[in-house]
Amino acid sequence: MQAVILAAGTASRLRPLTENCPKCLLKVQGKTLLERTIESLVISGITEITVVTGYLKDMITSFLTTNYPNLTFHFIHNPDYASTNNIYSLWLAKPQVEGKDFLLMDSDIFCDSQLVKTIALQSDSSLALNRHELGDEEIKVIPDANMRVSEISKVCSIADAIGESVGVEKMTASYSSALYQELDLMCGVEGLINVFYEKAFERLIPQGHTFNIIDTTHFFSMELDTVEDFNAAQELHMP
Secondary structure (H helix, E strand, O other): OEEEEEEOOOOHHHOOOOOOOOHHHOEEOOEEHHHHHHHHHHHOOOOEEEEEEOOOHHHHHHHHHHHOOOOEEEEEEOOOOOOOOHHHHHHHOHHHHOOOOEEEEEOOOEEOHHHHHHHHOOOOOEEEEEOOOOOOOOOEEEEOOOOEEEEEEOOOOOOOOOEEEEEEEEEOHHHHHHHHHHHHHHHHHOOOOOOOOHHHHHHHHHHOOOOEEEEOOOOOEEOOOOHHHHHHHHOOOOO
16 A cells, blocks of 8 residues: 655744744754655555655655655655645645555654554545544534434534544545546646645535545544744653
8 A cells, every 4th residue: 555645835823943944944942844644654554655746846756755765665756845735745646646555644744653553554535533622624524323424524514523533544446537637627627726635525525435434533633834833842741
């Protein structure tokens, strides 16, 4: 199985920290976020990784090729990173992973490596979920009767949601095929290149394609979207 890491964004909310450094190369307690991500993938048995770059791409490619010479990387550049969202970067990964099992991760996820491994080892398409008090900013998840995703977005009902999507998803080959057929339509035909990729997940649900919800609340995970988040993370007692 492969992994796809989306690392194209500018992380403008983290400025000035990201003025000369991509978010994924910021250090939290001595390790870059990208280093933590790669370690989690290796622990999960994944050694082939597609990385979609954009902002300060040369820093990312140099870091990975220098520090991990024994891993196989496929680098795909998103030249429109400043005007597109993560759905477009995911679409660009199509040549490497369409119709294949793969694990999807954003490059800035700050979490326990065992969370990543838990999702990677699932046999079906699965999504990591963190249960906590929800607000307007989180990607919220509403389950069906079988604990599969029935809705996933920032705007779905907080009252009906059971938690937040962590941002780690396992795609089976069949889900991947359906996903890229939908992304071809959304990005290539409809021009929906500036939305979150969860919009594609939502559109696939009525077609019979969704994720099992895996409760990973017992594993550490934290969003790092602002300078305040980043400073708080430096003070945490890491598991």
